[in-house]
Each structure stands twice: as structure tokens, then as C-alpha cells.
Amino acid sequence: LNEREIISLFSHSAGVDKTGLVKGIGDDCAALQIDRDRLWLVTMDTLVESIHFNTDWHPPDKLGRKSLAVNVSDIAAMGGSPLYVFLSLGLPQNFNPGWLEKFSRGLAEACLEYDCCLAGGDTVRSSEGIVITLTVIGEVAADQILYRNSARPGDEVWVSGTLGNAAAGLELCREGRKGGDNMSFFIESHLNPRPRLKLARRLAASGFVHAMMDLSDGLATDLAHLCEQSGVGAVIYSDLLPVKESLASTAKEMGKDFLQWVLSGGEDYELVFTAPDKHASDIATLAEKVGFLTKIGHIDEGGGVRLVKGPPGKQNIPQVDISFMGYDHFKS
Amino acid sequence: LNEREIISLFSHSAGVDKTGLVKGIGDDCAALQIDRDRLWLVTMDTLVESIHFNTDWHPPDKLGRKSLAVNVSDIAAMGGSPLYVFLSLGLPQNFNPGWLEKFSRGLAEACLEYDCCLAGGDTVRSSEGIVITLTVIGEVAADQILYRNSARPGDEVWVSGTLGNAAAGLELCREGRKGGDNMSFFIESHLNPRPRLKLARRLAASGFVHAMMDLSDGLATDLAHLCEQSGVGAVIYSDLLPVKESLASTAKEMGKDFLQWVLSGGEDYELVFTAPDKHASDIATLAEKVGFLTKIGHIDEGGGVRLVKGPPGKQNIPQVDISFMGYDHFKS
Numbered sequence: 001l002n003e004r005e006i007i008s009l010f011s012h013s014a015g016v017d018k019t020g021l022v023k024g025i026g027d028d029c030a031a032l033q034i035d036r037d038r039l040w041l042v043t044m045d046t047l048v049e050s051i052h053f054n055t056d057w058h059p060p061d062k063l064g065r066k067s068l069a070v071n072v073s074d075i076a077a078m079g080g081s082p083l084y085v086f087l088s089l090g091l092p093q094n095f096n097p098g099w100l101e102k103f104s105r106g107l108a109e110a111c112l113e114y115d116c117c118l119a120g121g122d123t124v125r126s127s128e129g130i131v132i133t134l135t136v137i138g139e140v141a142a143d144q145i146l147y148r149n150s151a152r153p154g155d156e157v158w159v160s161g162t163l164g165n166a167a168a169g170l171e172l173c174r175e176g177r178k179g180g181d182n183m184s185f186f187i188e189s190h191l192n193p194r195p196r197l198k199l200a201r202r203l204a205a206s207g208f209v210h211a212m213m214d215l216s217d218g219l220a221t222d223l224a225h226l227c228e229q230s231g232v233g234a235v236i237y238s239d240l241l242p243v244k245e246s247l248a249s250t251a252k253e254m255g256k257d258f259l260q261w262v263l264s265g266g267e268d269y270e271l272v273f274t275a276p277d278k279h280a281s282d283i284a285t286l287a288e289k290v291g292f293l294t295k296i297g298h299i300d301e302g303g304g305v306r307l308v309k310g311p312p313g314k315q316n317i318p319q320v321d322i323s324f325m326g327y328d329h330f331k332s
Numbered sequence: 333l334n335e336r337e338i339i340s341l342f343s344h345s346a347g348v349d350k351t352g353l354v355k356g357i358g359d360d361c362a363a364l365q366i367d368r369d370r371l372w373l374v375t376m377d378t379l380v381e382s383i384h385f386n387t388d389w390h391p392p393d394k395l396g397r398k399s400l401a402v403n404v405s406d407i408a409a410m411g412g413s414p415l416y417v418f419l420s421l422g423l424p425q426n427f428n429p430g431w432l433e434k435f436s437r438g439l440a441e442a443c444l445e446y447d448c449c450l451a452g453g454d455t456v457r458s459s460e461g462i463v464i465t466l467t468v469i470g471e472v473a474a475d476q477i478l479y480r481n482s483a484r485p486g487d488e489v490w491v492s493g494t495l496g497n498a499a500a501g502l503e504l505c506r507e508g509r510k511g512g513d514n515m516s517f518f519i520e521s522h523l524n525p526r527p528r529l530k531l532a533r534r535l536a537a538s539g540f541v542h543a544m545m546d547l548s549d550g551l552a553t554d555l556a557h558l559c560e561q562s563g564v565g566a567v568i569y570s571d572l573l574p575v576k577e578s579l580a581s582t583a584k585e586m587g588k589d590f591l592q593w594v595l596s597g598g599e600d601y602e603l604v605f606t607a608p609d610k611h612a613s614d615i616a617t618l619a620e621k622v623g624f625l626t627k628i629g630h631i632d633e634g635g636g637v638r639l640v641k642g643p644p645g646k647q648n649i650p651q652v653d654i655s656f657m658g659y660d661h662f663k664s
Contacts, residue, residue: 001429006455010419010436014450015443018415021451030452032416032469034366042452044467046420050459083350084364087342088378088465097333104341111347118346119353120362120374123338127382128460133420135376135467137364 003328026229027148028074028213029138039145040083041138043074049129057173060099062192063132064106070216071136072114073195073269077214078147079204080140081197082116088133090126114197144204146273151211151230155274155299158283160196161292162242163219164258165189167265168250175254182246193269199291200271208282212273218264218326223272224305227323233304235319236297239311263307266327274299335660358561359480360406360545361470371477372415373470375406381461389505392431394524395464396438402548403468404446405527405601409546410479411536412472413529414448420465422458446529476536478605483543483562487606487631490615492528493624494574495551496590497521499597500582507586514578525601531623532603540614544605550596550658555604556637559655565636567651568629571643595639598659606631 001009011025022039023031029041047053047070053063068085075082087107091100111117116136169190172183195214203209211230215222219236227234241262251258275283280295287293297312306319333341343357354371355363361373379385379402385395400417407414419439423432443449448468501522504515527546535541543562547554551568559566573594583590607615612627619625629644638651 001432003455006421006423006432009433010439010450010453015417015440016447016449018449018451021416021449024449024451025453030416030418032451042416042418042467042469044418044420044452044454044465046422046454046456046463046465048422048456048458048463051457084353084362084374085347086362086374086376086467088376089338090378090380090463091338100333100338101341107342108347115348117348117350117353117356118342119350119356119364120376121342121357122376122378122465123335124378124380125383126380126463131378131380131422131458131463133376133378133454133465135374135418137374 023147028077029080031078031145037142039140039142041075041078041080041140042135043071044133044135045070045074046131046133048131054173055099055130058191060102061106064103065110065192067132067134068107068110068114068136069193069195070269071134072197073214073216075136075138076195076197076200077212077271078140079144079200079212080138081201082114082136082138084119084137085111085116086119086135087121088124089121090124090131092126092129095130140204146204146209146212148211148213148226149229151226151232151274151299153232153299153301154276155210156277156280156295157223157234157236157272157274157297157299158293158295159215159219159242159270159272160199161268161270162244163215163268163270164247164261164265165244166193166267167261168247170267171254171256182250186250190267193267195269196271196291202286202290203271203273206282206286208275208279210274210276212271215268215270215272216266218266219272220263220305220322221324221326221328224323226272227305232299233302233306234297234299235306235308237312238307238309240294240296242292242294263322264326355479360409363410363477369474371472371474373407373410373412373472374467375403376465376467377402377406378463378465380463386505387431387462390523392434393438393441396435397442397524399464399466400439400442400446400468401525401527402601403466404529405546405548407468407470408527408529408532409544409603410472411476411532411544412470413533414446414468414470416451416469417443417448418451418467419453420456421453422456422463424458424461427462472536478536478541478544480543480545480558481561483558483564483606483631485564485631485633486608487542488609488612488627489555489566489568489604489606489629489631490625490627491547491551491574491602491604492531493600493602494576495547495600495602496579496593496597497576498525498599499593500579502599503586503588514582517576518582522599525599527601528603528623534618534622535603535605538614538618540607540611542606542608544603547600547602547604548598550598551604552595552637552654553656553658553660556655558604559637564631565634565638566629566631567638567640569644570639570641572626572628574624574626595654596658
């Protein structure tokens, strides 16, 4: 079973229908009706030592921040703001109290930064390594919530920021590299990601956006989810993908493929969204105010995510299907 | 650091104040104001393979049921009913798909039984063993919610059901014992606990009860939490503790102390609550309708939980302080 098959197994055994459940399994968050005007968003993410992080190079305060950041990114992706945080922490028998103190300080700092509060949780012993699960509850106006399933043929596909930085940073950490400004930027992207909370709220409030989600498993997988749920396909152009200048040279130096990082690396915590082409200039204006946005392709009626290795408008470049080629915990 | 010290560390770093947070860290659930009349309750519990369960003897469907039951017990303990369930599941590299299918079926059955639905979660790879974290959101009427911190001197202390059964069951499983009716009852108490949801709601609606919580770490620890948070003490009588007839003989046969199981064994998922003595007969009437309730002692102004090894009313029996002598994940 791969990750999608596991999720599908649970989707088909979901218990009783609850009228307040506006969106269940299958988006960045579940959406629960609070009253006519408000929805609550609920997301849950687990970070496992040796799988998602390595205490050799991940400072505990930054891990505390990241534990919250990856959940806030899910709340942001549906247009919401975080309110309440719940932490379940599994600690091995002989954990380091100093590590725990720094982790809790990082988490507390991130709570302040994202304007939310730790409201409960659980503390247990793990059989091996640290296991961090956060549940975050957020809020969104009922008329601003954005789902994955609303992309339409003719939409343009946009992403925020630049892609592949965290994947490069992880590789640099694995190889024990530290020096250099560019390397520090990539490493920081891996250790301490910053979800696009403000930008996401502006996009949600704009009314331009049809579908949105955050990039956690890599564009190839995440955009494929968005397409699958919307019943559409996407064409994206490699020449349009927003990439930091030094990414290609860093990859080359390490004997890696930078496009692999960009498409499949995961942990970008950027936004991918679709909007009708008539709003392209509105989005460009918005981008100037709040952050870097790039048009990378368009939605059509075909299936899956197809990459054109080149610029748009050129003839005879084949489309390569890259759907779900991102990170999968259970891929063999 | 023990479990209480870890929780205290996080309690002091809880981020911004949120006006809707009626109760944060320190009770069975967090309580969030939804509107004037309603609160939502949020609880989170983690079960770790080899720490909380053993796949050698725990059938996956019963583990699926138990994963939800332990959370429903927290919702019940504050007088609420469960609504939405979120599951984060950590699975090792070579997990058994058949196990997963049975686990999900058990969880789905329990969702139907407790009238709630699986609404989201996360699936990740673990570094070793299965790790199950559930977050459950429930609802309670604002005028019926029951906290741990409201016991008053003069209250009587009550518990539901009988104590120590799950602890006996765990011990029987560890020793590979299966046969006999009594043994089956104890083993089932460990494998498949039934939270007192209906009883708890009746108690919450009655208006008689001052403070309530569920018994998960053993009476010695849980009642000590209730006393600490209420700023009171409790005296309980060993002769009053409700115990299944065959518990003592089973313990004796195994060379164990049955009182240890009753006070410190944990996983009873019964209710402990306090109510003024003038309501004793009302509670007895209620008990006849919905379940077995036993008065085990009273609240006073002293500190901690003190055990009298005998019946009430007898002179010259010393009080033994048993506060926090239950289960602690991090006790050295």
C-alpha cells in the first residue's frame, strides 16, 4: 500500500455523517461549520525522528518552530488563520531535558509569531526516537475558504516563492555541509520553513483564486492531488518554474539533478493555486505587495500533471507525465 | 523530568491568549467557546507499540476501537459527546496491510458506536513500530461542562464500575494466559475498554456533580490531579473500593497485589467524581438506572490522596498518602 491507498482505506470507513462536516478527508484541513459565517479548519501533522528530522543537525528550537509551521501552512492553504495548537510528544526513555526545553521554547515563539496558543495534548514514552504530532485548529470566513477541488480548465497555475530550496538544504545537511551564504539559505529553508500565512489570506480574500493548496510533498505530487480532486489536468513549463539562481550550481556541484529537487523534493511550504487568466494582472499587483508569485502553466481537461521541458509557446516539445512523482512515505 | 514536569514546561510557554479558550492545558480536554450555549472539547491521545500495546496479543480491530475509546473517555469526563475524529498513524517500513485493514475496521465500528466520524489526519512512516495518535473534538452544553478543579471539602468521592480489571488483563496477556471466564473479562477490559459516555452525560446533566475526570493512570494519580487542581485533599477507604470478586484471587494466584492494580494499574476508563453528600440518594437512584456507582470516600481540606486501609468510621487506622502513585511514562 502506498500513502494514497492508505488514506483511501480510511476514507471509506469514516463513521456517521455529521452535518457540520463541510470537508472531510482529502484536503489540507478538515472544515467544520461553526456558524453561518465561520468555519473551523483542523489539520494534523506528525514528524518522526530519523524520518522527518535528524537531531544531529536540526536544532531543537528550530524543530519546535517547524512542527508548528508545517501545520500553519495547511491552515493557510485553505485561507485560514491558526487559533489553537495541540501537541502529542513521544519521547524515548533517556531523552535530553535540555533538548525538550529548547524545543518547547521554539514552539512557544512560533505560537506567538502565528498568533495562536498551545491548548493541550499528550506526553508519552516512545519505543525509539522522538515523535511529534501537532493538531492545529484554525478559522476561516465561510465565503473565503479555498479548496483543492475547484480548479477549472482555462485557469492559470501559480506558485509562491522559489522551489527546491528545502530539498537542497536537506541534502546539504546530510552531507554535513554548512559554509557559504547560498548554502545557509537552503539549509535554513529545510530547518525553519516559513509558511505563507499572510499571502494566503490575501489570496483567499481577493476572490480571484479558484483552488489552492500548500506544497509539502513536492509540486509533482501536490499539483496532481489538486488536479485529481478538481477532475482536471495541468501543463507546467520547466522554464517557468521559479528557482533560486544558485540552486542549479549547488545541485551540479553535488552531482544532483536540481529539477528533481524542484518537482519532487518536498517541504517547500509554498502555495500553489489556480486562477482565471483574466485576473493575471490583479495577481501580479498583489504579488508586488505581499510576495513573489510566478505563473508556471495552466489547467486543461487532460489528466494528471504534464511537464513541458522548455518555455510555453514552442512547438514539438513532448509533455512528460510527472503526477505523484513527489515524496511518498510508503513507496517501495 | 517526570510526566507532570514535562506538561508544566509546556504550560508555561503557551503562546498568545485567546479569548475563546475557556480551559487549556490541565484537564481531560481543552474547552473552546463556540457560542454562548456551546463549548467544543478537544483531546489528544497517543498509543505507542511496545509501550501501550503489543501486537502479539492485541487484535488490530480491538486496538482500533481502543484508540478511539480512550479519547471518547476524555470527552465523556467533561460531560460531552464526541463529534469529529482525526487520526495520525505512524507505520513502520514493512507494515502488514491486513493489520491495517482490520485496525481501520475497528476504528470505523467505534466511530459508529460513539456517533462520531473520522474527518482527517496524517499517515507517516515511523522509525520503529506503530504509533497511533487520535485527536477527538466533542461538544458539551456550556452549563453542563464538568472540570477537575471544582471539588469542595465536604463532597463525597464516587467512582463508576470496578477498578483494576484492565491492569489484571494486561498482566494476564503478558503471561500468555487466556482461559477461564474471569480471565476473559479482565483481558477484554484491557483490550477493548468501554468509556462511560452515557453515564457521564447523565451525571453532567444532573447538576449534582462538582468535579469529574476519567481514570486512565490509576485512581492514586488521577484523583491526586483532581485534588491538586481543586486545592483540596481526599480520603478514600480500601474497604469501599469497588472490585470484581475474582480480582483478589486472580492476583493471589499470580503472586501480585490486587490493591496495586486497583489504585495504580491504570486504564480503567471509569469515572471519578465528587458531589455534595446531600445528593447521595439522588446519585444512588441514577446509578440504578445507568450503571454501577460506588462512594469511596470524601473530600477534605487536607492535601493529597490519603488511603485508609479499612472501612470508614473505625478509629486508629493510619492514613497513607498515595498521591501520584499511578502510572507515569517517565518515572525512573
